[in-house]
Amino acid sequence: MSLKAKGAVTGVGDTRYSKNSGKSVTTLQMEASLAAIRDAGLDPKEIDGIIVYGNMAVVAEDFITNFGIADLRFSAVTPLGGASAVASVQCAIAAISAGICNHVLIPLGRNGSSGAGGRIGSRVREMPQFRTIGEFEMPMGAIAPAQLYAPMARRHMELYGTTSRQLAEIAVSTRHNAILNGNAMMTKPLTVEDHQASRMISDPLRLYDCSLESDGACAIVVSSAERANDMAQPRVQVLSVAEAHPDSPSAITQRPDMTRLGIAKAAPRAFEMAGVTHKDIQVAEIYDCFTYIVMCQLEDLGFCKKGEGGPFVASGAIKLGGKLPINTHGGLLSQAHMAGLNHVVELVRQLRGEAGKAQVKDAKLGLVTGYGDMGDGTVAIMARG
């Protein structure tokens, strides 16, 4: 048995994204979750599975209490950082296919900008995935993801001639889409020159190569593909989903090939399970904690060869109207950092034809990825119908 076409995303919801929500993380997650459950046409008490994000800011018990769920049959936590959202989709479909539960809620919300947990530099130190880094690299000054990931980008540049201006194309295109979306933190157009003029954070990564820190929440509901036939929205099936971990998942410095991410292992499995090819993908939401990570994933997914990501993103292929429009909502770079669950929400809206001004015409088949911390990778291929 495989999970091929066994599940569907039957509801999606989100809050406003902002710098300062003025609300608790629990309130934000409840708000987004109620929106997703309503979107699915369900009563909150019908949720019988919940998968929460690895930081466990809100846990299944909070939802049982708030929704009065009488018999939650399945709960889990996905601790893969930014790869968690898509990993949760896999976990949900596995639980549903095993007959454990029917409708799994996957919430994610944070006060990543205003919260008491602090900004990224202090937050990551509390994460178990950063334990090795915490002992052997943070004392040297490699504190935050920008500093831990920059050597990957530098090596790619040295080996393949990739340029900062090519990375800028990702930031520019993503900003364009964020403005079209309407629920995005960044609302001013961005040019390659703006990117080049932005301050250096950790060479070669500039400010506009880096994702946002955001307040807000989003949520999805996953159900069986069979049940989805009779639910409120046009069916968006999960044709395939796969998770993989890189060699040396505890420290990037130890990676045999520093320019290869975990998703390189997951991608062939996902394409094979779905029975589709790269040319069939009409829209892709690619985890974008940093511009470089987008480019590297496009290579590791097989949309271009290793080393050709720079010219590929600079060719216009990734823009709306290009052959592979990506991050049509504005991503983590310009919409909000919801650890990639906003990417799943956007793919579902694209496939339903609900993506507004950034709608990819007649989008029926799309792909969404996750990237976690030291290179964990997840990918799902979804289709309308």
Add this chain to the structure above:
Amino acid sequence: MTETTYMKPLPEASPDTLPFWKSLQDGKLRIQACSACGKLRHYPRQVCPYCYSMEHKWVEAKGTGTIHSWTTAHHAFHPGFKGELPYTLLTVDLAEGVRMQAQARGIAAGKLKIGLPVKVAFEIATRDLTLPVFVSA
């Protein structure tokens, strides 16, 4: 410098990793070698990923290597590093075939390239902590 004024993150050594940190205080860079199959590994871990032996010894590395990649930090994500911006972090392939990360000392930005030979040096951070750095070889 006394410990009360040291503002940077301190490594939380475990019994599994303490010999690495103790060695640095003696001006030695030591890495784990599997007692069963002899393979070297770094960062320290509990099990040999080649033969699954849980026995290991600590062997002194030559301290020489070449640059695998690098980044120069221009933004301090921790208040302890504000005073030394910009600083360069090197990912170094040690002669023993393992990698480690440490700050560069005295290597001009224009000289940085993959394959540049470097060697380890030791800087006393606190009474209980010595950190490795890399200088031109």
